[in-house]
Amino acid sequence: MREQDAAPLKGRIALVAGATRGAGRAIAVQLGAAGATVYVTGRTTRRHVSEVGRPGETIEQTADLVRDAGGEGIAVPTDHLVEDQVRALVERIDREHGRLDILVDSVWGGDHLLEFGKKMWDTDLAVGLRMLELGVKTHAITLGLAVPLLVRNPGGLVVEMTDGTDEYNRTHFRENFYYDLVKNAPIRMAFALGHDLADVGCTAVCVTPGFLRSEEMLDAFGVTEENWRDAIAKVPGFEVAESPVYVGRAVAALAADSGRARWNGRSLSSGQLAKEYGFTDTDGSRPDGWPYYEEVVQGGKKAPVSDYR
Structure with missing residues:
Protein backbone atom coordinates (compact mmCIF):
# COMPACT_ATOMS: atom_id res chain seq x y z
CA MET A 1 0.00 0.00 0.00
CA ARG A 2 1.29 3.43 -0.90
CA GLU A 3 1.96 5.81 1.98
CA GLN A 4 -0.67 8.31 0.79
CA ASP A 5 -3.26 5.52 0.71
CA ALA A 6 -2.45 4.59 4.31
CA ALA A 7 -3.04 8.18 5.44
CA PRO A 8 -5.42 9.77 2.92
CA LEU A 9 -6.30 12.59 5.32
CA LYS A 10 -2.75 13.54 6.26
CA GLY A 11 -2.54 17.33 6.53
CA ARG A 12 -6.32 17.73 6.90
CA ILE A 13 -7.73 19.57 9.88
CA ALA A 14 -10.94 18.21 11.38
CA LEU A 15 -13.28 19.25 14.16
CA VAL A 16 -15.57 16.63 15.68
CA ALA A 17 -18.05 18.47 17.87
CA GLY A 18 -19.51 16.10 20.43
CA ALA A 19 -16.72 13.50 20.51
CA THR A 20 -16.99 12.29 24.10
CA ARG A 21 -18.48 8.90 23.26
CA GLY A 22 -20.45 6.91 20.72
CA ALA A 23 -20.46 7.88 17.06
CA GLY A 24 -18.60 11.15 17.65
CA ARG A 25 -15.71 9.43 19.39
CA ALA A 26 -15.47 6.70 16.76
CA ILE A 27 -15.53 9.22 13.92
CA ALA A 28 -12.73 11.20 15.53
CA VAL A 29 -10.62 8.05 15.92
CA GLN A 30 -11.17 6.92 12.35
CA LEU A 31 -10.32 10.37 10.99
CA GLY A 32 -7.14 10.15 13.06
CA ALA A 33 -6.42 6.68 11.68
CA ALA A 34 -6.60 8.23 8.21
CA GLY A 35 -3.96 10.77 9.23
CA ALA A 36 -6.01 13.83 10.16
CA THR A 37 -5.42 16.31 12.93
CA VAL A 38 -8.64 16.14 14.94
CA TYR A 39 -9.97 18.66 17.43
CA VAL A 40 -12.41 16.85 19.72
CA THR A 41 -14.92 18.69 21.87
CA GLY A 42 -17.50 17.95 24.52
CA ARG A 43 -18.54 18.83 28.04
CA THR A 44 -17.16 15.86 29.96
CA THR A 45 -13.48 16.14 30.84
CA ARG A 46 -11.25 14.63 33.48
CA ARG A 47 -12.24 17.53 35.74
CA HIS A 48 -15.87 18.08 34.80
CA VAL A 49 -18.85 15.81 34.17
CA SER A 50 -21.77 16.97 32.03
CA GLU A 51 -25.44 16.48 32.84
CA VAL A 52 -25.29 13.14 30.97
CA GLY A 53 -23.48 11.81 34.03
CA ARG A 54 -20.98 9.42 32.46
CA PRO A 55 -17.63 10.41 34.03
CA GLY A 56 -15.72 7.49 32.53
CA GLU A 57 -15.92 8.93 29.00
CA THR A 58 -13.96 12.13 28.43
CA ILE A 59 -12.70 14.17 25.50
CA GLU A 60 -9.16 13.64 26.73
CA ASP A 84 -18.12 32.44 23.22
CA GLN A 85 -16.70 28.95 23.82
CA VAL A 86 -17.39 27.84 20.26
CA ARG A 87 -15.99 31.09 18.88
CA ALA A 88 -12.81 30.63 20.93
CA LEU A 89 -12.51 27.06 19.64
CA VAL A 90 -12.76 28.16 16.01
CA GLU A 91 -10.33 31.02 16.60
CA ARG A 92 -7.86 28.54 18.08
CA ILE A 93 -8.11 26.25 15.05
CA ASP A 94 -7.62 29.27 12.79
CA ARG A 95 -4.65 30.47 14.81
CA GLU A 96 -2.97 27.06 14.90
CA HIS A 97 -3.71 25.89 11.36
CA GLY A 98 -5.41 28.64 9.38
CA ARG A 99 -7.96 26.24 7.94
CA LEU A 100 -10.70 23.73 8.69
CA ASP A 101 -11.26 20.90 6.22
CA ILE A 102 -13.76 18.62 7.96
CA LEU A 103 -16.51 19.63 10.39
CA VAL A 104 -18.48 16.82 12.02
CA ASP A 105 -21.44 18.08 14.05
CA SER A 106 -22.27 15.19 16.40
CA VAL A 107 -23.46 17.13 19.44
CA TRP A 108 -26.40 15.63 21.34
CA GLY A 109 -26.28 14.46 24.96
CA GLY A 110 -30.04 14.32 25.48
CA ASP A 111 -30.77 10.60 25.74
CA HIS A 112 -31.23 10.88 29.50
CA LEU A 113 -34.21 13.20 28.87
CA LEU A 114 -36.05 10.82 26.55
CA GLU A 115 -39.38 9.24 27.44
CA PHE A 116 -40.60 7.27 24.47
CA GLY A 117 -44.33 6.76 24.09
CA LYS A 118 -45.21 9.86 26.09
CA LYS A 119 -47.58 12.37 24.50
CA MET A 120 -46.19 15.78 23.62
CA TRP A 121 -48.59 17.56 25.97
CA ASP A 122 -47.66 15.24 28.82
CA THR A 123 -43.95 16.02 28.39
CA ASP A 124 -42.54 18.73 30.62
CA LEU A 125 -42.00 21.74 28.35
CA ALA A 126 -38.66 22.55 29.96
CA VAL A 127 -37.45 19.03 29.17
CA GLY A 128 -38.61 19.28 25.58
CA LEU A 129 -36.96 22.65 25.06
CA ARG A 130 -33.75 21.37 26.60
CA MET A 131 -33.71 18.57 24.04
CA LEU A 132 -34.11 21.13 21.26
CA GLU A 133 -31.26 23.16 22.72
CA LEU A 134 -28.96 20.14 22.94
CA GLY A 135 -29.74 18.71 19.52
CA VAL A 136 -30.67 21.69 17.33
CA LYS A 137 -29.42 24.96 18.78
CA THR A 138 -25.95 23.48 19.39
CA HIS A 139 -25.73 22.49 15.74
CA ALA A 140 -26.84 25.90 14.51
CA ILE A 141 -24.28 27.67 16.72
CA THR A 142 -21.49 25.34 15.63
CA LEU A 143 -22.29 25.73 11.95
CA GLY A 144 -22.69 29.48 12.20
CA LEU A 145 -19.29 29.97 13.81
CA ALA A 146 -17.21 27.21 12.18
CA VAL A 147 -18.39 27.20 8.56
CA PRO A 148 -16.84 30.63 7.79
CA LEU A 149 -13.42 29.08 8.46
CA LEU A 150 -14.22 25.94 6.49
CA VAL A 151 -15.30 27.81 3.33
CA ARG A 152 -12.00 29.67 3.02
CA ASN A 153 -10.73 26.70 1.01
CA PRO A 154 -12.64 24.65 -1.56
CA GLY A 155 -13.14 20.99 -0.77
CA GLY A 156 -14.40 21.41 2.78
CA LEU A 157 -16.81 18.83 4.19
CA VAL A 158 -19.58 19.30 6.75
CA VAL A 159 -21.14 16.17 8.26
CA GLU A 160 -24.31 16.58 10.28
CA MET A 161 -24.93 13.50 12.45
CA THR A 162 -28.40 12.26 13.28
CA ASP A 163 -30.52 9.17 13.98
CA GLY A 164 -32.44 7.96 10.95
CA THR A 165 -32.32 8.54 7.22
CA ASP A 166 -34.47 11.15 5.50
CA GLU A 167 -36.51 8.36 3.90
CA TYR A 168 -37.13 6.58 7.21
CA ASN A 169 -37.81 9.66 9.30
CA ARG A 170 -40.28 11.12 6.80
CA THR A 171 -42.52 8.09 7.14
CA HIS A 172 -41.96 7.03 10.75
CA PHE A 173 -42.71 8.90 13.96
CA ARG A 174 -39.66 8.67 16.22
CA GLU A 175 -41.85 7.97 19.28
CA ASN A 176 -41.29 11.31 21.01
CA PHE A 177 -42.36 14.71 19.68
CA TYR A 178 -39.16 16.53 20.64
CA TYR A 179 -36.83 13.71 19.66
CA ASP A 180 -38.53 13.58 16.27
CA LEU A 181 -37.80 17.29 15.76
CA VAL A 182 -34.21 16.95 17.02
CA LYS A 183 -33.32 14.10 14.68
CA ASN A 184 -34.98 15.54 11.59
CA ALA A 185 -33.33 18.95 11.99
CA PRO A 186 -29.78 17.83 11.00
CA ILE A 187 -31.16 16.30 7.79
CA ARG A 188 -32.64 19.66 6.78
CA MET A 189 -29.52 21.51 7.95
CA ALA A 190 -27.37 19.45 5.59
CA PHE A 191 -29.88 19.87 2.77
CA ALA A 192 -30.05 23.65 3.18
CA LEU A 193 -26.34 24.11 3.81
CA GLY A 194 -25.60 22.04 0.72
CA HIS A 195 -27.25 24.74 -1.36
CA ASP A 196 -25.12 27.46 0.24
CA LEU A 197 -21.90 25.46 -0.09
CA ALA A 198 -22.29 24.22 -3.65
CA ASP A 199 -20.94 27.33 -5.38
CA VAL A 200 -17.91 27.59 -3.08
CA GLY A 201 -16.72 24.05 -3.73
CA CYS A 202 -17.68 22.53 -0.38
CA THR A 203 -20.03 19.71 0.57
CA ALA A 204 -22.61 19.12 3.32
CA VAL A 205 -24.20 15.77 4.12
CA CYS A 206 -26.16 14.19 6.94
CA VAL A 207 -25.01 10.77 8.15
CA THR A 208 -26.75 8.31 10.43
CA PRO A 209 -25.55 5.03 11.91
CA GLY A 210 -27.95 2.13 11.99
CA PHE A 211 -28.77 0.46 15.33
CA LEU A 212 -25.69 1.78 17.12
CA ARG A 213 -24.00 -0.20 19.88
CA SER A 214 -22.92 2.93 21.71
CA GLU A 215 -21.60 2.79 25.25
CA GLU A 216 -24.94 4.06 26.57
CA MET A 217 -26.91 1.55 24.51
CA LEU A 218 -24.81 -1.39 25.67
CA ASP A 219 -25.20 -0.29 29.28
CA ALA A 220 -28.95 0.06 28.86
CA PHE A 221 -29.20 -3.51 27.59
CA GLY A 222 -26.81 -4.88 30.22
CA VAL A 223 -24.21 -6.16 27.75
CA THR A 224 -20.74 -5.21 26.50
CA GLU A 225 -19.20 -5.03 23.05
CA GLU A 226 -17.82 -8.51 23.65
CA ASN A 227 -21.17 -10.18 24.45
CA TRP A 228 -23.66 -7.81 22.79
CA ARG A 229 -25.42 -10.68 21.02
CA ASP A 230 -26.81 -11.78 24.40
CA ALA A 231 -29.32 -8.92 24.13
CA ILE A 232 -30.75 -9.97 20.76
CA ALA A 233 -33.51 -12.12 22.24
CA LYS A 234 -35.03 -9.21 24.19
CA VAL A 235 -34.28 -6.27 21.84
CA PRO A 236 -36.07 -6.32 18.46
CA GLY A 237 -33.70 -5.44 15.64
CA PHE A 238 -30.54 -5.70 17.72
CA GLU A 239 -29.28 -8.57 15.59
CA VAL A 240 -28.33 -6.00 12.95
CA ALA A 241 -26.64 -3.64 15.41
CA GLU A 242 -23.35 -2.05 14.43
CA SER A 243 -20.35 -0.88 16.38
CA PRO A 244 -19.48 2.84 16.47
CA VAL A 245 -16.37 2.01 14.43
CA TYR A 246 -18.61 1.33 11.43
CA VAL A 247 -20.00 4.85 11.17
CA GLY A 248 -16.53 6.18 11.97
CA ARG A 249 -15.20 4.37 8.93
CA ALA A 250 -18.14 5.70 6.91
CA VAL A 251 -17.27 9.32 7.65
CA ALA A 252 -13.54 8.76 7.12
CA ALA A 253 -14.21 7.16 3.73
CA LEU A 254 -16.46 10.05 2.77
CA ALA A 255 -13.82 12.58 3.82
CA ALA A 256 -11.16 10.82 1.75
CA ASP A 257 -13.33 10.71 -1.38
CA SER A 258 -12.30 13.43 -3.83
CA GLY A 259 -15.66 13.00 -5.56
CA ARG A 260 -17.79 13.46 -2.43
CA ALA A 261 -19.53 16.51 -3.90
CA ARG A 262 -21.92 14.06 -5.59
CA TRP A 263 -23.44 13.50 -2.14
CA ASN A 264 -24.00 17.22 -1.43
CA GLY A 265 -27.18 17.88 0.53
CA ARG A 266 -27.94 14.17 0.87
CA SER A 267 -28.99 12.01 3.80
CA LEU A 268 -26.69 8.97 4.04
CA SER A 269 -26.37 5.92 6.27
CA SER A 270 -23.37 3.89 7.37
CA GLY A 271 -24.78 0.83 5.62
CA GLN A 272 -25.25 2.73 2.37
CA LEU A 273 -21.73 4.14 2.49
CA ALA A 274 -20.26 0.71 3.27
CA LYS A 275 -21.67 -0.57 -0.01
CA GLU A 276 -20.23 2.44 -1.82
CA TYR A 277 -16.74 2.43 -0.29
CA GLY A 278 -16.25 -1.23 0.63
CA PHE A 279 -15.40 -0.94 4.34
CA THR A 280 -16.77 -3.30 6.98
CA ASP A 281 -17.63 -3.30 10.65
CA THR A 282 -15.17 -4.74 13.16
CA ASP A 283 -16.50 -8.27 12.61
CA GLY A 284 -16.10 -8.09 8.84
CA SER A 285 -19.82 -7.68 8.14
CA ARG A 286 -21.70 -4.79 6.51
CA PRO A 287 -24.85 -4.09 8.57
CA ASP A 288 -27.62 -2.22 6.77
CA GLY A 289 -29.77 -1.36 9.73
CA TRP A 290 -32.49 0.94 8.43
CA PRO A 291 -33.85 -1.34 5.68
CA TYR A 292 -33.74 -4.29 8.09
CA TYR A 293 -35.60 -2.41 10.79
CA GLU A 294 -38.27 -1.15 8.40
CA GLU A 295 -38.73 -4.28 6.32
CA VAL A 296 -38.21 -7.08 8.84
CA VAL A 297 -38.71 -5.76 12.37
CA GLN A 298 -41.58 -3.41 11.57
CA GLY A 299 -42.77 -4.74 8.21
CA GLY A 300 -42.84 -8.43 9.06
CA LYS A 301 -40.81 -9.52 6.05
CA LYS A 302 -39.44 -13.05 6.40
CA ALA A 303 -35.75 -12.61 5.76
CA PRO A 304 -32.61 -13.68 7.64
CA VAL A 305 -30.43 -11.03 9.21
CA SER A 306 -27.61 -12.25 6.98
CA ASP A 307 -29.38 -10.56 4.08
CA TYR A 308 -28.77 -7.22 5.82
CA ARG A 309 -25.23 -7.71 7.03
Missing part, protein backbone atom coordinates in the same frame (compact mmCIF):
# COMPACT_ATOMS: atom_id res chain seq x y z
CA GLN A 61 -9.66 9.89 26.31
CA THR A 62 -10.92 10.49 22.79
CA ALA A 63 -7.86 12.60 21.95
CA ASP A 64 -5.63 9.81 23.27
CA LEU A 65 -7.43 7.29 21.06
CA VAL A 66 -6.97 9.54 18.04
CA ARG A 67 -3.24 9.67 18.73
CA ASP A 68 -3.08 5.92 19.28
CA ALA A 69 -4.73 5.48 15.87
CA GLY A 70 -2.02 7.53 14.18
CA GLY A 71 -3.50 11.00 14.04
CA GLU A 72 -3.10 14.10 16.16
CA GLY A 73 -5.84 14.46 18.77
CA ILE A 74 -6.51 17.77 20.47
CA ALA A 75 -9.12 17.93 23.25
CA VAL A 76 -10.86 21.27 23.73
CA PRO A 77 -13.56 21.43 26.43
CA THR A 78 -16.53 23.13 24.76
CA ASP A 79 -20.19 23.62 25.54
CA HIS A 80 -21.67 24.15 22.09
CA LEU A 81 -24.56 26.12 23.54
CA VAL A 82 -22.12 28.82 24.66
CA GLU A 83 -21.26 30.97 21.66
Whole structure:
Protein backbone atom coordinates (compact mmCIF):
# COMPACT_ATOMS: atom_id res chain seq x y z
CA MET A 1 0.00 0.00 0.00
CA ARG A 2 1.29 3.43 -0.90
CA GLU A 3 1.96 5.81 1.98
CA GLN A 4 -0.67 8.31 0.79
CA ASP A 5 -3.26 5.52 0.71
CA ALA A 6 -2.45 4.59 4.31
CA ALA A 7 -3.04 8.18 5.44
CA PRO A 8 -5.42 9.77 2.92
CA LEU A 9 -6.30 12.59 5.32
CA LYS A 10 -2.75 13.54 6.26
CA GLY A 11 -2.54 17.33 6.53
CA ARG A 12 -6.32 17.73 6.90
CA ILE A 13 -7.73 19.57 9.88
CA ALA A 14 -10.94 18.21 11.38
CA LEU A 15 -13.28 19.25 14.16
CA VAL A 16 -15.57 16.63 15.68
CA ALA A 17 -18.05 18.47 17.87
CA GLY A 18 -19.51 16.10 20.43
CA ALA A 19 -16.72 13.50 20.51
CA THR A 20 -16.99 12.29 24.10
CA ARG A 21 -18.48 8.90 23.26
CA GLY A 22 -20.45 6.91 20.72
CA ALA A 23 -20.46 7.88 17.06
CA GLY A 24 -18.60 11.15 17.65
CA ARG A 25 -15.71 9.43 19.39
CA ALA A 26 -15.47 6.70 16.76
CA ILE A 27 -15.53 9.22 13.92
CA ALA A 28 -12.73 11.20 15.53
CA VAL A 29 -10.62 8.05 15.92
CA GLN A 30 -11.17 6.92 12.35
CA LEU A 31 -10.32 10.37 10.99
CA GLY A 32 -7.14 10.15 13.06
CA ALA A 33 -6.42 6.68 11.68
CA ALA A 34 -6.60 8.23 8.21
CA GLY A 35 -3.96 10.77 9.23
CA ALA A 36 -6.01 13.83 10.16
CA THR A 37 -5.42 16.31 12.93
CA VAL A 38 -8.64 16.14 14.94
CA TYR A 39 -9.97 18.66 17.43
CA VAL A 40 -12.41 16.85 19.72
CA THR A 41 -14.92 18.69 21.87
CA GLY A 42 -17.50 17.95 24.52
CA ARG A 43 -18.54 18.83 28.04
CA THR A 44 -17.16 15.86 29.96
CA THR A 45 -13.48 16.14 30.84
CA ARG A 46 -11.25 14.63 33.48
CA ARG A 47 -12.24 17.53 35.74
CA HIS A 48 -15.87 18.08 34.80
CA VAL A 49 -18.85 15.81 34.17
CA SER A 50 -21.77 16.97 32.03
CA GLU A 51 -25.44 16.48 32.84
CA VAL A 52 -25.29 13.14 30.97
CA GLY A 53 -23.48 11.81 34.03
CA ARG A 54 -20.98 9.42 32.46
CA PRO A 55 -17.63 10.41 34.03
CA GLY A 56 -15.72 7.49 32.53
CA GLU A 57 -15.92 8.93 29.00
CA THR A 58 -13.96 12.13 28.43
CA ILE A 59 -12.70 14.17 25.50
CA GLU A 60 -9.16 13.64 26.73
CA GLN A 61 -9.66 9.89 26.31
CA THR A 62 -10.92 10.49 22.79
CA ALA A 63 -7.86 12.60 21.95
CA ASP A 64 -5.63 9.81 23.27
CA LEU A 65 -7.43 7.29 21.06
CA VAL A 66 -6.97 9.54 18.04
CA ARG A 67 -3.24 9.67 18.73
CA ASP A 68 -3.08 5.92 19.28
CA ALA A 69 -4.73 5.48 15.87
CA GLY A 70 -2.02 7.53 14.18
CA GLY A 71 -3.50 11.00 14.04
CA GLU A 72 -3.10 14.10 16.16
CA GLY A 73 -5.84 14.46 18.77
CA ILE A 74 -6.51 17.77 20.47
CA ALA A 75 -9.12 17.93 23.25
CA VAL A 76 -10.86 21.27 23.73
CA PRO A 77 -13.56 21.43 26.43
CA THR A 78 -16.53 23.13 24.76
CA ASP A 79 -20.19 23.62 25.54
CA HIS A 80 -21.67 24.15 22.09
CA LEU A 81 -24.56 26.12 23.54
CA VAL A 82 -22.12 28.82 24.66
CA GLU A 83 -21.26 30.97 21.66
CA ASP A 84 -18.12 32.44 23.22
CA GLN A 85 -16.70 28.95 23.82
CA VAL A 86 -17.39 27.84 20.26
CA ARG A 87 -15.99 31.09 18.88
CA ALA A 88 -12.81 30.63 20.93
CA LEU A 89 -12.51 27.06 19.64
CA VAL A 90 -12.76 28.16 16.01
CA GLU A 91 -10.33 31.02 16.60
CA ARG A 92 -7.86 28.54 18.08
CA ILE A 93 -8.11 26.25 15.05
CA ASP A 94 -7.62 29.27 12.79
CA ARG A 95 -4.65 30.47 14.81
CA GLU A 96 -2.97 27.06 14.90
CA HIS A 97 -3.71 25.89 11.36
CA GLY A 98 -5.41 28.64 9.38
CA ARG A 99 -7.96 26.24 7.94
CA LEU A 100 -10.70 23.73 8.69
CA ASP A 101 -11.26 20.90 6.22
CA ILE A 102 -13.76 18.62 7.96
CA LEU A 103 -16.51 19.63 10.39
CA VAL A 104 -18.48 16.82 12.02
CA ASP A 105 -21.44 18.08 14.05
CA SER A 106 -22.27 15.19 16.40
CA VAL A 107 -23.46 17.13 19.44
CA TRP A 108 -26.40 15.63 21.34
CA GLY A 109 -26.28 14.46 24.96
CA GLY A 110 -30.04 14.32 25.48
CA ASP A 111 -30.77 10.60 25.74
CA HIS A 112 -31.23 10.88 29.50
CA LEU A 113 -34.21 13.20 28.87
CA LEU A 114 -36.05 10.82 26.55
CA GLU A 115 -39.38 9.24 27.44
CA PHE A 116 -40.60 7.27 24.47
CA GLY A 117 -44.33 6.76 24.09
CA LYS A 118 -45.21 9.86 26.09
CA LYS A 119 -47.58 12.37 24.50
CA MET A 120 -46.19 15.78 23.62
CA TRP A 121 -48.59 17.56 25.97
CA ASP A 122 -47.66 15.24 28.82
CA THR A 123 -43.95 16.02 28.39
CA ASP A 124 -42.54 18.73 30.62
CA LEU A 125 -42.00 21.74 28.35
CA ALA A 126 -38.66 22.55 29.96
CA VAL A 127 -37.45 19.03 29.17
CA GLY A 128 -38.61 19.28 25.58
CA LEU A 129 -36.96 22.65 25.06
CA ARG A 130 -33.75 21.37 26.60
CA MET A 131 -33.71 18.57 24.04
CA LEU A 132 -34.11 21.13 21.26
CA GLU A 133 -31.26 23.16 22.72
CA LEU A 134 -28.96 20.14 22.94
CA GLY A 135 -29.74 18.71 19.52
CA VAL A 136 -30.67 21.69 17.33
CA LYS A 137 -29.42 24.96 18.78
CA THR A 138 -25.95 23.48 19.39
CA HIS A 139 -25.73 22.49 15.74
CA ALA A 140 -26.84 25.90 14.51
CA ILE A 141 -24.28 27.67 16.72
CA THR A 142 -21.49 25.34 15.63
CA LEU A 143 -22.29 25.73 11.95
CA GLY A 144 -22.69 29.48 12.20
CA LEU A 145 -19.29 29.97 13.81
CA ALA A 146 -17.21 27.21 12.18
CA VAL A 147 -18.39 27.20 8.56
CA PRO A 148 -16.84 30.63 7.79
CA LEU A 149 -13.42 29.08 8.46
CA LEU A 150 -14.22 25.94 6.49
CA VAL A 151 -15.30 27.81 3.33
CA ARG A 152 -12.00 29.67 3.02
CA ASN A 153 -10.73 26.70 1.01
CA PRO A 154 -12.64 24.65 -1.56
CA GLY A 155 -13.14 20.99 -0.77
CA GLY A 156 -14.40 21.41 2.78
CA LEU A 157 -16.81 18.83 4.19
CA VAL A 158 -19.58 19.30 6.75
CA VAL A 159 -21.14 16.17 8.26
CA GLU A 160 -24.31 16.58 10.28
CA MET A 161 -24.93 13.50 12.45
CA THR A 162 -28.40 12.26 13.28
CA ASP A 163 -30.52 9.17 13.98
CA GLY A 164 -32.44 7.96 10.95
CA THR A 165 -32.32 8.54 7.22
CA ASP A 166 -34.47 11.15 5.50
CA GLU A 167 -36.51 8.36 3.90
CA TYR A 168 -37.13 6.58 7.21
CA ASN A 169 -37.81 9.66 9.30
CA ARG A 170 -40.28 11.12 6.80
CA THR A 171 -42.52 8.09 7.14
CA HIS A 172 -41.96 7.03 10.75
CA PHE A 173 -42.71 8.90 13.96
CA ARG A 174 -39.66 8.67 16.22
CA GLU A 175 -41.85 7.97 19.28
CA ASN A 176 -41.29 11.31 21.01
CA PHE A 177 -42.36 14.71 19.68
CA TYR A 178 -39.16 16.53 20.64
CA TYR A 179 -36.83 13.71 19.66
CA ASP A 180 -38.53 13.58 16.27
CA LEU A 181 -37.80 17.29 15.76
CA VAL A 182 -34.21 16.95 17.02
CA LYS A 183 -33.32 14.10 14.68
CA ASN A 184 -34.98 15.54 11.59
CA ALA A 185 -33.33 18.95 11.99
CA PRO A 186 -29.78 17.83 11.00
CA ILE A 187 -31.16 16.30 7.79
CA ARG A 188 -32.64 19.66 6.78
CA MET A 189 -29.52 21.51 7.95
CA ALA A 190 -27.37 19.45 5.59
CA PHE A 191 -29.88 19.87 2.77
CA ALA A 192 -30.05 23.65 3.18
CA LEU A 193 -26.34 24.11 3.81
CA GLY A 194 -25.60 22.04 0.72
CA HIS A 195 -27.25 24.74 -1.36
CA ASP A 196 -25.12 27.46 0.24
CA LEU A 197 -21.90 25.46 -0.09
CA ALA A 198 -22.29 24.22 -3.65
CA ASP A 199 -20.94 27.33 -5.38
CA VAL A 200 -17.91 27.59 -3.08
CA GLY A 201 -16.72 24.05 -3.73
CA CYS A 202 -17.68 22.53 -0.38
CA THR A 203 -20.03 19.71 0.57
CA ALA A 204 -22.61 19.12 3.32
CA VAL A 205 -24.20 15.77 4.12
CA CYS A 206 -26.16 14.19 6.94
CA VAL A 207 -25.01 10.77 8.15
CA THR A 208 -26.75 8.31 10.43
CA PRO A 209 -25.55 5.03 11.91
CA GLY A 210 -27.95 2.13 11.99
CA PHE A 211 -28.77 0.46 15.33
CA LEU A 212 -25.69 1.78 17.12
CA ARG A 213 -24.00 -0.20 19.88
CA SER A 214 -22.92 2.93 21.71
CA GLU A 215 -21.60 2.79 25.25
CA GLU A 216 -24.94 4.06 26.57
CA MET A 217 -26.91 1.55 24.51
CA LEU A 218 -24.81 -1.39 25.67
CA ASP A 219 -25.20 -0.29 29.28
CA ALA A 220 -28.95 0.06 28.86
CA PHE A 221 -29.20 -3.51 27.59
CA GLY A 222 -26.81 -4.88 30.22
CA VAL A 223 -24.21 -6.16 27.75
CA THR A 224 -20.74 -5.21 26.50
CA GLU A 225 -19.20 -5.03 23.05
CA GLU A 226 -17.82 -8.51 23.65
CA ASN A 227 -21.17 -10.18 24.45
CA TRP A 228 -23.66 -7.81 22.79
CA ARG A 229 -25.42 -10.68 21.02
CA ASP A 230 -26.81 -11.78 24.40
CA ALA A 231 -29.32 -8.92 24.13
CA ILE A 232 -30.75 -9.97 20.76
CA ALA A 233 -33.51 -12.12 22.24
CA LYS A 234 -35.03 -9.21 24.19
CA VAL A 235 -34.28 -6.27 21.84
CA PRO A 236 -36.07 -6.32 18.46
CA GLY A 237 -33.70 -5.44 15.64
CA PHE A 238 -30.54 -5.70 17.72
CA GLU A 239 -29.28 -8.57 15.59
CA VAL A 240 -28.33 -6.00 12.95
CA ALA A 241 -26.64 -3.64 15.41
CA GLU A 242 -23.35 -2.05 14.43
CA SER A 243 -20.35 -0.88 16.38
CA PRO A 244 -19.48 2.84 16.47
CA VAL A 245 -16.37 2.01 14.43
CA TYR A 246 -18.61 1.33 11.43
CA VAL A 247 -20.00 4.85 11.17
CA GLY A 248 -16.53 6.18 11.97
CA ARG A 249 -15.20 4.37 8.93
CA ALA A 250 -18.14 5.70 6.91
CA VAL A 251 -17.27 9.32 7.65
CA ALA A 252 -13.54 8.76 7.12
CA ALA A 253 -14.21 7.16 3.73
CA LEU A 254 -16.46 10.05 2.77
CA ALA A 255 -13.82 12.58 3.82
CA ALA A 256 -11.16 10.82 1.75
CA ASP A 257 -13.33 10.71 -1.38
CA SER A 258 -12.30 13.43 -3.83
CA GLY A 259 -15.66 13.00 -5.56
CA ARG A 260 -17.79 13.46 -2.43
CA ALA A 261 -19.53 16.51 -3.90
CA ARG A 262 -21.92 14.06 -5.59
CA TRP A 263 -23.44 13.50 -2.14
CA ASN A 264 -24.00 17.22 -1.43
CA GLY A 265 -27.18 17.88 0.53
CA ARG A 266 -27.94 14.17 0.87
CA SER A 267 -28.99 12.01 3.80
CA LEU A 268 -26.69 8.97 4.04
CA SER A 269 -26.37 5.92 6.27
CA SER A 270 -23.37 3.89 7.37
CA GLY A 271 -24.78 0.83 5.62
CA GLN A 272 -25.25 2.73 2.37
CA LEU A 273 -21.73 4.14 2.49
CA ALA A 274 -20.26 0.71 3.27
CA LYS A 275 -21.67 -0.57 -0.01
CA GLU A 276 -20.23 2.44 -1.82
CA TYR A 277 -16.74 2.43 -0.29
CA GLY A 278 -16.25 -1.23 0.63
CA PHE A 279 -15.40 -0.94 4.34
CA THR A 280 -16.77 -3.30 6.98
CA ASP A 281 -17.63 -3.30 10.65
CA THR A 282 -15.17 -4.74 13.16
CA ASP A 283 -16.50 -8.27 12.61
CA GLY A 284 -16.10 -8.09 8.84
CA SER A 285 -19.82 -7.68 8.14
CA ARG A 286 -21.70 -4.79 6.51
CA PRO A 287 -24.85 -4.09 8.57
CA ASP A 288 -27.62 -2.22 6.77
CA GLY A 289 -29.77 -1.36 9.73
CA TRP A 290 -32.49 0.94 8.43
CA PRO A 291 -33.85 -1.34 5.68
CA TYR A 292 -33.74 -4.29 8.09
CA TYR A 293 -35.60 -2.41 10.79
CA GLU A 294 -38.27 -1.15 8.40
CA GLU A 295 -38.73 -4.28 6.32
CA VAL A 296 -38.21 -7.08 8.84
CA VAL A 297 -38.71 -5.76 12.37
CA GLN A 298 -41.58 -3.41 11.57
CA GLY A 299 -42.77 -4.74 8.21
CA GLY A 300 -42.84 -8.43 9.06
CA LYS A 301 -40.81 -9.52 6.05
CA LYS A 302 -39.44 -13.05 6.40
CA ALA A 303 -35.75 -12.61 5.76
CA PRO A 304 -32.61 -13.68 7.64
CA VAL A 305 -30.43 -11.03 9.21
CA SER A 306 -27.61 -12.25 6.98
CA ASP A 307 -29.38 -10.56 4.08
CA TYR A 308 -28.77 -7.22 5.82
CA ARG A 309 -25.23 -7.71 7.03
